[in-house]
Amino acid sequence: MGSVRIGLSQFFSITLLFELGTALVVNLGVLSGKDAWISILLGGLAGILVFLGYAYLYWKHPDLTFAGYTTKILGKAVGIPVSIAYIILYLNLAARDMRDGSTMLAMATMHHTPLFILSTLMILSAAYVLHKGIEVLTRTSLVFLLIVLLIGVFSTIMLMLSGSINLNRLLPVMETGIQPVIESVVRQNYMFPFGEMVCFTMLMPYLSNVRKGPWVIMGAMATAALLLSFTMALNIAVLGADIAQRSPLPLMPAISKISISDFIQRVDIFVVMVLIIGVFFKMSVFFAAALIGISEVFKLPYRKMLYPAALLILLISMLDARSFIEHLNEGGKLLYTIYPFYMLAVPGVLILITAVKGHFSERRPG
Amino acid sequence: MTARHGSSGRSEAEAAGGRREGVERRISPVLGESLRNIQAEVGYSPDIKIREVRLGSSPGIKAAAVHLSGLTDTQALNEFVMGSLLQNTDLLTDDPAVHLPDLLLGRALEIGEASIMDEWHDILIAILGGDTAIFLDGYTDVILCATRGGEWRSVSEPTSQLVVRGPKDGFVESIATNISLVRRRIHSPKLRMETMKIGSETRTPVVMMYMKGYASDDLVGEVRKRLEKVAIDEVLESGFIEELIQDKTITPFPTIYNTERPDVVVGNLLEGRVAVIVDGTPFVLLLPAVFTQFFQSAEDYSQRFDIAILMRIVRYLSFVVLILGPSVYIALTTYHYEMIPTTLLINLLSQRENVPFPAFVEAMLMEVAFEFLREAGVRMPRVIGQTVSVVGALILGSAVVEAGIITPIMVIVVALTGIASFAIPAYNMAIAGRLIRFAFLLLAGMFGFYGITLGLIVMVAHMNSLRSFGIPYLSPFVxxxxxxxKDTILRLPMWLMNTGKSPQQMRAELPKSMQVTTGHEATLSPAIQKNEELQQKRREEDSDEQE
Incomplete structure (x- = not known):
């Protein structure tokens, strides 16, 4: 897989940023009302369990990407079409994320700039960064994770000082029992954002430490679950479940409650920055996963397909839906129809085959 | 001097000699012939001085001392070369078994450094460098006396990197003086130097300096390799070398540090870096250089650590203000005015009422005007300096505001950015910031904070892709x-910085990614490769011409 090796701290940061990504600003776990934070935690737990499966596959094939071991396990005739299907998934996810990001941005601040222009700028930046290599992407994520966390700490302190947090809004916990929480987890939270970790199966061969690597990624996932849960709890504590549920970007109105002696006020631009950073890195990771897949399946140099793929993502994101509502509906549908197939079924089959094969090949010499 | 340079220089000299009629390019046993050849070779230049003497009692042996006036130390020449040559006449015998040059070198000459040579080209270069050559009738061996000297600027306070507390001496243009300034501070046999001549026409002495055991062998080898690869006609300043040996040329960020201060060089040598001293410039190169280094000043170590940390934070902050100041102002006033406190916003709007331009145009105008002012301030003769500052202050300060072209707050923003650019200790980093600022201005004018954020991501990614001799540019942050x-934004107190470990141990503990990697042939600056091709072509043309 080349000589590029990416350190654990960088993998931690890219995973964390990837997970926080868009999830930090949207109303995650909204189906469970004010218990959203619980469903996020449960979703994180489920996501980590699913990731253990990916980690198992990685440990069995530490030098191969998902496309690599799929072809190895299933044979060329089945493996290559499956790999191509994954490449399409990643391109689609990248495009969807970009559409999410640019639309939210247009909603939040850039009211008059065309979506296409916003997306073009974003995809060009991503293409530049990926042109420099995946290592550069992960290193850059380290710097911007720091910025996102700083903004988080600053906003939290400011919210506290403004006296906008009312923890009573979170009570009573599980008012209508555990059912809505579970429903939310099943419908959304284990998949978004945690199931999307499937694209890391393309990046993991770059890990510098085979044994510890997946655990670090899981640690980042757990951290992400805690941070997301905390943010959602904060949103609800500031806005109340009702407003938080109705707002497409609840973090924005929550942060705009910050007001310190009429000087520090309306700092929601920080949320916009977090949104931009999050979308950028999430989209870039999908983009990178797709590129690695393309270069592996079609035996093309990595950089050659960079700009064609960028154009493809840009077009998919533009033609994906006629309106944001349609885009969101489509996303909600994909979340429990198509994605489980990619994120659970195929890896599940691979794990099964690998385990059975391993079982038999172990027994033979004995 | 590397072998390759010698040969390439010679082939060119031969080509030049071939065109002139009747010049023999060798030392002749007949003294007059040798002298004529020398004069013909340099085109009968008036600064070549030939002093013909006769050694011993009459008739004696004809001899001639050849030197270049202005480049030689006249006192050494008079006292220790000519004086000893003419006084020790009793040594001379007519015995043909005695090899006269050896005899003179061994018994007569009082000068500290002298040698015997018979290679025409080397002798010529030595004379052009300021040495004195003694030709003896009947011998093809020539005595070369090291009389290099002449006028140089004396050691004075550095002009580009000032400190309140710290040593006040700075490098000068003479490489020998510069080396001595470093030597004077490190009394250690571990201080090693390698000298080479770079530039096929200028033949500029370049010294690579490092501490054995501190600088890793990989790094030293890599620097040596890259210096040897430099093929260029002239080296007038260390910038020529810098551009040709750095990892990558297409970036505004400097990846090699330069300094006028001997104490900085010494400190960096002891941190395991390599210094490259070029004759004819007071700016010494230090490599590898990472981003944080450009924000350090020699004074950080003379002041208390807490004060040093404060000073460093101020410098980083000034860099942020430099690149983002005007663009954040534009983004705020054009796209995100809800962020500005209401009273301030009303104030701003009332100011902007009379101004015909959008904030972006306003900022561009002022920034460009400020760059004019700064460039004029640097280049113009000192005498009219007052005029520019008065005119600049009046025009850019109050007249533009009164004329209703620019808002007062924009003047404040631009002035702040200007001041911030001067707070960065390394001039080349400040220039990089000034350049990047315009890109951010454009992004902010078109996309507000969205553009700024994406610009920042791309900038950090770009910096992450940079390496200086294999060291990631943003290390030790990323x-x-x-x-x-310990010594980045923070500067821990000395007793905490000194871990009591030898540098080798410390390097062994560094993570893999921090260690110097070699094998940069692929990433070598394209200029080197291009230059090499050019040189190769030129050599081929030369040989064609001769045929």
């Missing part, structure tokens, strides 16, 4: 090294 943080 890749993160906790031990490396």
């Amino acid at each position: 890749p993160l090294s906790v031990r490396g943080q």
